[in-house]
Amino acid sequence: MSSATLMAATGGKALWFLTRSSGLVSLALLSATIVLGVVASVGWTTQRWPRFLSQNVHRNISLLCIVFVGVHVVSTVADGYVPIGFLDVILPFHSPYRPLYVGLGALGFDLLVAVLITSGLRHRIGFASWRFVHWLAYLCWPIALVHALGTGSDTSLPVVIVTEALCTAAVLGAVAWRILSGRQFPAARRLGAGAAAVVITLVIAGFALLGPLQPGWSHRSGTSPAVLAQLAAKNGTRPGTAVTAPAASSPAATTSVPSAPFRYAATGTQSQRALGDEGSVRVVLAMHLQDPGSTPLVITLNGTSAEGGGVSLSSGAVAFGPYQGTVTSLEGSVIQASVATPSPMVLVTSLQLSQTSAAFTASVSGTSAAGR
Numbered sequence: 001m002s003s004a005t006l007m008a009a010t011g012g013k014a015l016w017f018l019t020r021s022s023g024l025v026s027l028a029l030l031s032a033t034i035v036l037g038v039v040a041s042v043g044w045t046t047q048r049w050p051r052f053l054s055q056n057v058h059r060n061i062s063l064l065c066i067v068f069v070g071v072h073v074v075s076t077v078a079d080g081y082v083p084i085g086f087l088d089v090i091l092p093f094h095s096p097y098r099p100l101y102v103g104l105g106a107l108g109f110d111l112l113v114a115v116l117i118t119s120g121l122r123h124r125i126g127f128a129s130w131r132f133v134h135w136l137a138y139l140c141w142p143i144a145l146v147h148a149l150g151t152g153s154d155t156s157l158p159v160v161i162v163t164e165a166l167c168t169a170a171v172l173g174a175v176a177w178r179i180l181s182g183r184q185f186p187a188a189r190r191l192g193a194g195a196a197a198v199v200i201t202l203v204i205a206g207f208a209l210l211g212p213l214q215p216g217w218s219h220r221s222g223t224s225p226a227v228l229a230q231l232a233a234k235n236g237t238r239p240g241t242a243v244t245a246p247a248a249s250s251p252a253a254t255t256s257v258p259s260a261p262f263r264y265a266a267t268g269t270q271s272q273r274a275l276g277d278e279g280s281v282r283v284v285l286a287m288h289l290q291d292p293g294s295t296p297l298v299i300t301l302n303g304t305s306a307e308g309g310g311v312s313l314s315s316g317a318v319a320f321g322p323y324q325g326t327v328t329s330l331e332g333s334v335i336q337a338s339v340a341t342p343s344p345m346v347l348v349t350s351l352q353l354s355q356t357s358a359a360f361t362a363s364v365s366g367t368s369a370a371g372r
Helices: 012-040 053-078 086-092 099-120 129-133 134-153 160-182 187-210 225-233
Strands: 262-274 278-291 294-304 311-320 322-332 334-339 344-352 358-366
Touching: 012 053, 012 134, 012 160, 053 086, 053 099, 086 099, 099 129, 099 134, 129 134, 134 160, 134 311, 160 187, 278 358, 294 322, 294 334, 294 344, 311 334, 311 344
Parallel strands: none
Antiparallel strands: 262 278, 262 358, 278 294, 294 311, 311 322, 322 334, 334 344, 344 358
């Protein structure tokens, strides 16, 4: 496989890490803002923590959250890896890239700006108007969480999952505290608020488990085919981004493979993602032979990103029908593997890759290992 095909995205990593980390920090700061807002509203104090301190810290963390949101926005637009412009940041659901989830981020940003502006004009617009808009901060939080889950290419990383889980637990605890302490509100209103919080939490948790945490999210998240083709043409993905192709049928579903020698055409799709180690990538080539049994062939290549954008192969595995094997060499676009079929076989796969999509065609030949 050519180095252009297996290119790991090394350029612009700083902006990518900045936009992802600033987004995660923004979510944590927004969670802290809500928690401190609840602390101030219920009037909790101690000798070492007077009420004015809660209000001041709440205000300062809110401003810090706005700063990190600004960094997140600017770095996302400046990165340019996906087509998100400044208009997409302000106008919800306008972006061609994951329009629903980027649009939720734009909506949350607009709400935060509204809260910030009305806080500055509090004495001019009146307390009731300010308080109504200020309550939108509670709505910002679930919107921001779904935005992070839906757009994040590293949602399945343990540090991201733990951070989002801790933020969720903190906000739910604060909301529960506010509901239980709000004796001045009617019981029906407090019960409704508690039920709404539980329902929203369960819906978001179900969405995360069935959506972003499952393979193939990049294709199921609403990105237009034209944009996916443009991203594929850039020869690789950002760290942690999986361009996941439709799953091939399970190798176990095929009980036999063609007898050697043979040569068949094949069609398939490729996916690529970064591994935990810096520079390590995994490429999966899932295809079906155009033989009478439509035999599935899945090749997994592990390697490290090389200087100049290539990948140096470190290991590889093959699933050919129900049989397993190992990759023995990678030279340009030709992959050779040894497969432990009933009669040990050598597979040679020659790839013809598309420049506009994750799809490819290939020629697959098999010869008996004993005859070599």
